[in-house]
Amino acid sequence: MRRWVCTILLPVVGLVPVGALELKTPAGTITLRQRTAEGTTWVCASQLAEALHGTFARDAVSAYPVLTLSGHRILISTATPVASIDGNLIHLSHIPKENGGCLWLPEEFLTSALSKALGGGVRVVDSAPTERPSMSGPLAAPAEGRMAERVGVDLAVGADYARVTLTGEGLSHAQLRQEGQELVVLLARGSFAETHREVGKGILEKLNAQGATLRLALGAGFERFETLKLLKPERLVILLKGKEQTVAAPPSPIQQPAPPGGEGATQVPSAPPVRTQAFDVIAIDPGHGGTDTGALGPDGLEEKDLTLAIATKFASDLEKQGLKAVLTRTSDVTVPLQQRTALANFNQADLFISIHINSAPTAKAHGTETYYLSKQATDLWSSQLADKENAAGGTESSAPAGGLNLVLWDLAQTSHIVESAALAETIQDEFNTLLGTQNRGVRQAPFVVLEGAQMPAVLVEVAFLSNPSEAKKLSESTFQDQVANALTQAVLRFKARYENPNLAAPQP
Ligand SMILES: [Zn+2]
Incomplete structure (x- = not known):
């Protein structure tokens, strides 16, 4: 096994404080910057690739993000909590998320998919949680203990739908009701990862999750909704249907600390569109x-x-x-x-x-x-x-x-x-x-x-x-x-x- 030393530029703590995660691998111990959200820690895929002398890019055929390490291809889905390594599916605790030029991978990815690619022996040595993370989008969440499990909130929007996916335990006991122009989800226990989104106009205008309550502000284009419960992991999908959904201008990109090498994080283009079709x-x-x-x-x-x-x-x-x-x-x-x-x-x-x-x-x-x-x-x-x-x-x-x-x-x-x-x-x-x-x-x-x-x-x-x-x-x-x-x-x-x-x- 090759021995090597990697110098990591410690990020300057400023507007976006970040923690550090120390990872022991067969190739040595590496330090990655981390975020804490939805009850787990997250690391940036491009930084992980760089630290392990691998590559991170979009697959030319499928357009999925691919991490190549030690000759193994890890294909990552940004729609479902799965990755595949050399064709073997691995279920993850959370869906990898794109935010601020990074594809963020949940900590479980390191001990499952990454460990497989490197022939085992990957473990997190130390993980210092972020004090005050300041992120927009799906990763927005207050600082929290690593054991506290929050219900994650994900959003996907198309011209004629808005889909809100909640991921976490205890969702089967959640209540959903309509209050005028709002859909409200109340958790019987636990709390949401704090999320505030200006979505746009049409079907869904705003999404606010805080404490045990999620509020979806409905627009004039909203017609009806339906729900679907899925297991492993436990998910509640709320599909809002209607017309003329528009998307609000995205918030200005978050200032990222320079990654090692100072070349800027790899930009990941937007994910493939959601398939819409009939089943006839x-x-x-x-x-x-x-x-x-x-x-x-x-x-x-x-x-x-x-x-x-x-x-x-x-x-x-x-x-x-x-x-x-x-x-x-x-x-x-x-x-x-x-x-x-x-x-x-x-x-x-x-x-x-x-x-x-x-x-x-x-x-x-x-x-x-x-x-x-x-x-x-x-x-x-x-x-x-x-x-x-x-x-x-x-x-x-x-x-x-x-x-x-x-x-x-x-x-x-x-x-x-x-x-x-x-x-x-x-x-x-x-x-x-x-x-x-x-x-x-x-x-x-x-x-x-x-x-x-x-x-x-x-x-x-x-x-x-x-x-x-x-x-x-x-x-x-x-x-x-x-x-x-x-x-x-x-x-x-x-x-x-x-x-x-x-x-x-x-x-x-
Ligand atoms: Zn048979």
């Missing part, structure tokens, strides 16, 4: 087929026949709702896994839903599981299931080959992972409500069949063929109808939550 074309993938039977049950029941029966009913239900269904197979034929997502991509499907039937070594296991794609499985069970499903359809490896695929995989996942997770949660909900099957939860695993999908994609394991009572139900046409109905209701609910309301209604 649904790709349905009946698992297995042809020589690949999938799981086997009593009385000659085969997974491939049950998935096709459910998928066919699901497709006809969707079409009754005026939606278009694309089936990856309509008969008992062998279809390679990669060809299934290729079919969905070719048909410009907006959602991809793969249908499978589970099996377990014990007859007792029962219930429904819904998966979305991750390089890392939630647990050993999920990992074994992915191995089993990946072995089907003549696929040799679950890993994408070559650098370009890695970039595409990163792209697909960082841009769809929130929607995929939400779709998976909605499907689990519907199965609970309509079928009363045991909810085995939303999980993540590296399924090949989801890998090439250029749209939100999930895999549903409807029930267990290895459980005699579930096997009997699965063979019954009425139960298959109920499963198809639960899936259809989930798609309709997902559409209602995620669609841009200004798009034309689907043509029947």
Whole structure:
């Protein structure tokens, strides 16, 4: 390992006091300037790259910020709390934020993503919290103890929407109500990271978060709002809809202390635009087929026949709702896994839903599981299931080959992972409500069949063929109808939550 000495110019404490964070790495101990906000400390990505002799830039293909260190590429999302290192997704405690010419990374990034890139052994030696941070934008927060968890406030604005994302624990008990031209969120416990924003005119004019109260001042263009709760981390998304949102002139840039070398922080261009689209074309993938039977049950029941029966009913239900269904197979034929997502991509499907039937070594296991794609499985069970499903359809490896695929995989996942997770949660909900099957939860695993999908994609394991009572139900046409109905209701609910309301209604 190379030994080196890095001289850090200590920032002058002035208008923007900053603290210092000492980081022990396999390459030596480095000192970074830090900010404290939202209950954690933050460091600047370009300064981190410089201190570790790496690079920080935008990826030419995906436009995502990329940190390259010791030959590893760390792709960073500024829309969701994830990063990916060499194609492996890492969940972060907070969403990295751009402010004052820096991309700010939460402290957890250092011990997870950075530690992986440097081969382990990264730890924070000392972190002196900022006395009086003075920042505008999403990082605006009063000085606070490192253990105190504040609810973070994030804002995204488009011409016809304003989206406020709250991140922190205890949000499920928060109350939201409309008081005249204000939407008010009250926390039952904890407090918000103090945030004051002049947003603009139209739908949302001002945002003020202080103590346990968040106030959203609504403009003349406001029409309606909806909310979505997400887990891991706990989030409450408030989507305000309407028209003619304008954006106030941004506050003058914050004076930054000169970074080491005095060349100024790397400017990060603005993030890619938020995707707005309808979800009208649904790709349905009946698992297995042809020589690949999938799981086997009593009385000659085969997974491939049950998935096709459910998928066919699901497709006809969707079409009754005026939606278009694309089936990856309509008969008992062998279809390679990669060809299934290729079919969905070719048909410009907006959602991809793969249908499978589970099996377990014990007859007792029962219930429904819904998966979305991750390089890392939630647990050993999920990992074994992915191995089993990946072995089907003549696929040799679950890993994408070559650098370009890695970039595409990163792209697909960082841009769809929130929607995929939400779709998976909605499907689990519907199965609970309509079928009363045991909810085995939303999980993540590296399924090949989801890998090439250029749209939100999930895999549903409807029930267990290895459980005699579930096997009997699965063979019954009425139960298959109920499963198809639960899936259809989930798609309709997902559409209602995620669609841009200004798009034309689907043509029947
Ligand atoms: Zn299967």
